[in-house]
Amino acid sequence: MRLRYSFALLALSISGLTQAAIDPQYQYLNALPAPQDTLVLPLRSNDVKDGKHSLLTDPQLKQQIAAAGFTGKAGTISQLYQVAGYQRVLLLGLGDKPVIADDKLAAYGGDLAVALDKSSAQQVTIDGRYLAAMPQLIHGLELRAYRFDQLKSKAEAPRKVAVNVVVADVKNAEQQHQQLQAVAEGVYLARDLTNLPAADLTPQSFAEAALALQKLGVKVTVLDEKAIDKLGMGALAAVGRGSERPPRLVIAQWQGDNKAPLAIVGKGITFDTGGYNLKTDGESIVRMTSDMAGAAAVLGTIKALALQKAKVNVVGLMAMAENMISSNAYLPGDVLKTAQGLTVQITSTDAEGRLVMADAMWYARKEYQPRAMVDIATLTGSKVGALGSYYAGLFSEDEALTGALLQAAKQSGEPLWRLPLSDEFAGELKSDIADLRNTGKTTGASTAAWFLKQFAGDTPWAHLDIAGNALASSDKGVHPTGATGFGVRLLTQWSLQQP
Template sequence: WAADIPNSQGFIAELTQGISLASYRYRDFTAKPRTEKQYHFAVAEPKVAKTNHLKSAAIADGVALARDLTNKPAAELYPESFADAAKELKRLGVKIKVLEPKDLAKLNMGALLAVGKGSERGPRLVVAHWQGSDDAAVALVGKGITFDSGGYNIKATGTSIARMKSDMAGAATVLGTVKAMAASKAPVNLVGIMPLAENMVSGRAMIPGDVIKTAQGLTVEVLNTDAEGRLVLADGLWYAREQYQPQVVVDVATLTGSKVRALGVEYAGLFSDSEPLVQQLTYAGQQVGEKLWRLPLDPAYGEELHSSIADLTNTGREGSAGASSAAMFLKRFAGDQPWAHLDIAGNALVRSDTQLAPAGATGYGVRLLSHWLEQHKFSENQ
């Protein structure tokens, strides 16, 4: 097919990426044969077109990785096996570090350990570092609850609990983005932090009323064991700050049903006090069709987290703006550098085919974050 249009090289790259995204199928548990198709494009500047295509294909591969991980059943994907999948990125030059429960204990990561202690498969913290430049790091922190039963505040319906294999989609997005940047040799110093745990029910599990101590030193009264994502992110955000001193931090999480009730599945929720960061991420989302809508990050929501026996609770008042109170919880651990929280609940899975994704995992956020990372020189913009 010959393209004779302005900026055809970039257009062809976007078109081929769209074809790749739309043709994705998760095939670990089906014998259906895959039909292969080939497309041929004639372009005026082959070298430019090839360069654009390689970058575009790297992002599509990152999306595919995020989709594969999110689609896997929880029996196949748990903290240790997620860590094994991350190790595959070593071939691209990504440095992988895996912290096991004994390592987490030495770092006093009481929140991540508390969420994971109900499972026989212990928690992990995975670090994936692509050092494509000598600039200060950009940190992405992804929620990695590989299965969320709700704990003792168990999820009430079979429909909701059956989809909870996807509660690690934030971590999958982070790992997919690191892969995209590494595969394209992007000139960015990117570190992905993925706290991973199964939130299960057992005689060892965290129970409502427990008080846990985070790595930052703040204590949390656990009023609801189903508000566990913010707990693992608390330790993940602390680790990113302490170990890498990043110039900017973005966390990604399927965090709250409140976000879905507010925005549905068309937009992900964006929370940040950094106006430049809000503008950058919003624009990146518009460019790739992964839209963000800014929701309030207000001290009033933080006041709902008052505890009479600890530094804060892990939930706000019943019936309140849960997405905003959750974001205010995270803000206590985010640090002073620019930070944004992306709540992708409702965006990580689709029930029916869309133009770019079959039913199932979408890999939402990989294209958005990749576009943002490629477009900004952070030391000049933050």
């Protein structure tokens, strides 16, 4: 399942789960093998207190656990040496709850990945016989083990680690692992693309990343600047006009059944200068290589579904452009005509994401008549002010779709918080010379969502604002520092749950 591919215009290769600090090689077993160098014991507080775990009958192990002060507190890890026939034993605290949520288990797996990376372990046994959702912990381990070092002059190869995972039901655990590893591959792709600098990731090279998924059975279409102009996509064309690297509309469809498709639409600004409303914060503009994280999440979701051979029909549309300054760039005050026919007065060239998304949403409705549509974008700084990186913003007036997304968010560990969306915001986007302005005057996140709503038509639709969620400023949980791939787990979960 570890797929390698390369882009013609990139001098580096982006590969699956091989880009990690450690490269675990898994084997699922239903009984503990002979002691090897490292044993991992996931333990609840009651296991430690009552000695219920079978291995806790070993008096030496019990003595060392007591000496280490390990109580099973959630998220704690203690390391013991030369006990129970093992060179080292890692104690992983699971807390005192009888049922552990999947996202919590994944976070504990992330902590375990750090501990294994720091150790010299070559052969690891994880005793998960008392943990029904063991593959979720392994999923977190894989997500945290990721690293992006292709651009370093002396990148180290990941250390291979043989991992025996002992579970009560091997067949079920292997099946869950395969599905979750497909999701992890999608997350890795999204992270890779988001981490790349703008010189290496252009609208065209992003399109080539999508074309590489054809080998998985994904149907890929790329509309170049001529096709975009011919279709009347004046908003997408205008945003990309200032760059020597022209815009693209990338469509990737995984058709696992014959139902009307679900559509996911991603913002793909490969670099955002702000245009003539130039960004002036030096730290902020450096992060604008990640302004295509929404599109990356869409492509990662399509890959995850394809690797699972999921029985769903999902089409991803990624509006790719580079927002640059030149004599050809669009200007504040310009009026653009979108493919839907609505005209937009440009009150800020730094509100470009909603423009490219507008034409992509129109195309999704026109060509695919989706039964539901979700867009995902690093769209507004005001969303960060409201929710930080703790939640992504969810905007929708469709209660059924909202409920489904909130449920998927809870299950996937990628949290959403619903923010207001209503026609009360219409006045903020009223223009004297066009149908719409592209910015409001006060409520930035909600007015941006209301703008996008004008291009959703009658299709059940939701907008996800992931500004602040696309990058992690420090290592935490399942996320190493850098691109998070936020949205892949959420959108994959949502897609698989739709009737």
